[in-house]
Amino acid sequence: MISLLEARNIGKRFGGLQALTDVSLTINKGEVYGLIGPNGAGKTTFFNVLTGAYVPDGGEFVFNGSELPSGKPHKIVGRGIARTFQNIRLFKELTALENVMAGHHIRTKAGIWGILTQNRFTREEERLTTERAYEMLRYVGIERFAETVSKNLSYGDQRRLEIARALATEPQLLALDEPAAGMNATETGQLKTLIEQIRHDGVTVMLIEHDVKLVMGLCDRVAVLDFGRKIAEDVPAEVQRNEAVINAYLGGGKHAH
Numbered sequence: 438m439i440s441l442l443e444a445r446n447i448g449k450r451f452g453g454l455q456a457l458t459d460v461s462l463t464i465n466k467g468e469v470y471g472l473i474g475p476n477g478a479g480k481t482t483f484f485n486v487l488t489g490a491y492v493p494d495g496g497e498f499v500f501n502g503s504e505l506p507s508g509k510p511h512k513i514v515g516r517g518i519a520r521t522f523q524n525i526r527l528f529k530e531l532t533a534l535e536n537v538m539a540g541h542h543i544r545t546k547a548g549i550w551g552i553l554t555q556n557r558f559t560r561e562e563e564r565l566t567t568e569r570a571y572e573m574l575r576y577v578g579i580e581r582f583a584e585t586v587s588k589n590l591s592y593g594d595q596r597r598l599e600i601a602r603a604l605a606t607e608p609q610l611l612a613l614d615e616p617a618a619g620m621n622a623t624e625t626g627q628l629k630t631l632i633e634q635i636r637h638d639g640v641t642v643m644l645i646e647h648d649v650k651l652v653m654g655l656c657d658r659v660a661v662l663d664f665g666r667k668i669a670e671d672v673p674a675e676v677q678r679n680e681a682v683i684n685a686y687l688g689g690g691k692h693a694h
């Protein structure tokens with residue numbers, strides 16, 4: 438097994454609150470890796486330090502054998518890590534197609550100057566970006582909504598669009614923050630199929646999710662956070678019968694979702 442991401446002793450504090458304490462984990466290439474735990478356990482904070490939204494107070498991330506910069510979201514996307522957000526963050530007034538094109542621009546050479554000056558090279562690149570964006574929409578199953586303003590899409594389709602936009606950055610690791618939140622059973626089933634396809638196509642997936650059935654049915658391994666510490670990491674069957682995990686989360690105790 439080849440490791441893609443290694444988190445080493447990640448710590449993050451917000452004032453008096455220790456949101457993450459010495460979190461270490463390794464994600465292998467080709468895995469679907471779940472991150473679960475009660476509300477406030479630190480899952481989203483982990484994504485935020487990984488993707489550069491926050492700078493960790495301690496520890497480091499090694500990706501593809503070299504250290505990731507901290508607090509540099511754009512650079513981290515460039516290194517091959519893309520994410521979606523718990524609260525959907527699309528450009529609401531832009532069409533689905535435009536949202537995905539915005540994602541792909543990180544991989545184009547022309548950059549903002551090219552776009553402003555509209556030279557021939559840029560026009561060709563724009564054409565390819567548009568083509569690729571359509572391809573991504575098709576991939577997640579919402580090509581028919583390419584010209585729809587994204588705020589008018591159904592909730593499930595907005596979540597798919599976020600995934601398409603993240604995939605347009607051509608990631609090696611796709612970090613999904615509660616992708617099934619607010620989805621009905623049919624949409625969740627389709628999401629599971631989509632994530633399996635993404636993995637099949639060579640993208641490693643890290644997933645925060647409260648839908649335990651989805652997590653256990655989809656993930657190769659699952660890590661459990663509780664009060665900012667990793668309390669377990671194993672294959673789903675083992676995690677489900679881990680006593681500490683049952684007490685903290687799966688048992689439906691006081692801070693389970």
Ligand SMILES: Nc1ncnc2c1ncn2[C@@H]1O[C@H](COP(=O)(O)OP(=O)(O)OP(=O)(O)O)[C@@H](O)[C@H]1O
Nearest residue numbers: 451454456474475476477478479480481482483523
């Ligand atoms: N920017 C911030 N400033 C202060 N406290 C924060 C900040 N972000 C998160 N926290 C706190 O850190 C802790 C961990 O929050 P986090 O959102 O990472 O939990 P979570 O496991 O993702 O929870 P949920 O399942 O509810 O999304 C919580 O107590 C939260 O209130």
